[in-house]
Amino acid sequence: MIKWELKEKYDKQDQRFHEIRARYDKAVIEAGTHLADLIAQKDAILRQEFQTGKDFSADKQRINAAIETAKEAKTQAEEDRAKAYEFATSASLDGRITIRDLTVDWNTNYAPMVRTKEFPAILERVKKARAEYLNGIIDYYDMVAKYEPAYLDMRQLELSDARPGDGIAVHQIVSESDLSLITSEDLHKVGVRKELPADVKRLKIGDDAE
CATH class of the missing domain: 1.10.287 (Helix Hairpins)
Structure with a gap:
């Protein structure tokens, strides 16, 4: 601090x-x-x-x-x-x-100094993570779109198969449930309880550079 x-x-x-x-x-x-x-x-x-x-x-x-x-x-x-x-x-x-002196100094000196010294690295990290996360989701939808025609074609073939009672359906290659999406529960844990999901390791700034 x-x-x-x-x-x-x-x-x-x-x-x-x-x-x-x-x-x-x-x-x-x-x-x-x-x-x-x-x-x-x-x-x-x-x-x-x-x-x-x-x-x-x-x-x-x-x-x-x-x-x-x-x-x-x-x-x-x-x-x-x-x-x-x-x-x-x-x-x-x-x-x-006085307390007013503290308030003025906080607003004009201390808070801006802390923001200038500590926040840029945090902001940069969040921006990079956000870009990677959103681009990863687009990659997912691109993959789904690329294989969608083949999946629909295979599904039509499966529906036309006259063999009764076999119960074998065509599976999608991937679904959103396969993604490690950030959930509202994750955000609640981080924002309110300062906890990460069990599958996420805490890495402070600088740790991820090792």
């Missing part, structure tokens, strides 16, 4: 911004996890206080302060992430390769 430089640039252009966003996402997740852990610790202290009857006021004061600090840290992490997302979005618009 021929390299498409603009598409490669398009695929890579947001990589740096994705990395930055991922870093801020991680910070928010870590802050949220830390807050959840502290809340779980507070629940454990309250449960222990209830079960034992002991006074855990100092522990509760400490954990409450830690929870408030963790909440502030989580809020700050979320605000930082929002600002980072906003910056990444605006920064990526500057000189950004």
